[in-house]
Amino acid sequence: MKGIVFTEFLEMVETQFGLEVVEDIIEKADLPSEGIYTSVGTYDFNEMVSLITELSKQVNLPPGDLIYAFGRYLFTSLKDAHPEVIQSYNSPLGLLYSIEDHIHVHVQKLYPEAELPTFKILEKTDTTISMIYSSSRGLYRLAQGLIEKAFEHFNGSAQISYELLKEDGTEVKFDISQNG
Ligand code: HEM
Structure with a gap:
């Protein structure tokens, strides 16, 4: 890490x-x-x-609550350390849609030793996105905090629910619905 x-x-x-x-x-x-x-x-x-x-x-x-709080904190840290990575996005759903194919690809170039999760998009509409988080590290609560802050970055908010597909949290489905 x-x-x-x-x-x-x-x-x-x-x-x-x-x-x-x-x-x-x-x-x-x-x-x-x-x-x-x-x-x-x-x-x-x-x-x-x-x-x-x-x-x-x-x-x-609980560890999960601390990891979630850290996800919220970390979004701001990463944004401040690497503003160019998210500069081109003009909506939270657009940003989330691009984690796998753009954002974390860029991150892998900045940090060749980074061990990143994968996000598989299942469905995207103008106001919703469903995706599956996979990582041996099982940091899905970190992802929850990061996602929440991504909406706040654009002065928005969302309903974020998740379902563990594997009990150890290494595969988790997120259903995200933008408010307003
Ligand atoms: C809402 C958007 C994002 C989500 C949901 C997300 C999710 C995650 C998660 C869950 C991890 C922990 C590793 C794991 O679970 O295996 C991670 C690691 C990381 N992400 Fe992202 N990420 C997002 C945006 C970003 C952005 C914008 C940057 C950089 C500007 C970034 C840079 C990193 C870095 C540096 C790591 C650490 C990798 C390591 O320690 O090896 N992420 N990301």
Whole structure:
């Protein structure tokens, strides 16, 4: 997993829960990197799992809720770090439709070691989109937060529902319907 994901995660934790919590979860997670990340480095995904597990214990919130909140935070971080990646889109549904074939293709060029999920579009109308998230990392709640923020980026909102096609969250169907 790319370092930018770790640095942004720790920044969110610091903002929401304070520096002491950051230091505490890094210590308890017993990380090979010792919690020292650079945005262009690449680190074992298990380090993220450990950090989220420790944060969940520390703040007494479910891991999924923390991952979802991080997805919302991460959208803004990625947008600020790489504005050119989303500049050409003028609607949230257009942006979502292009994750697989354009956005993450671009991301793979920026970060050759990135391990990205796949999104298979099942159906798209003027106001809705259905797609299947697949990834061995099972970060579908991260996807939910990112999707929600994509609508807010265009000053909109949406009903976002999801259904686990595999119990471990490695395959999840999203049904998204734009409000208004
Ligand atoms: C709403 C739109 C987007 C969605 C739903 C989405 C979804 C995701 C998800 C769920 C992951 C976690 C990895 C996994 O599940 O296997 C991920 C990783 C990533 N995405 Fe996206 N993404 C979106 C837009 C973007 C944009 C606009 C950028 C860059 C400007 C971006 C850059 C990245 C990067 C750098 C990673 C980390 C890859 C790694 O650590 O190896 N994504 N994305």
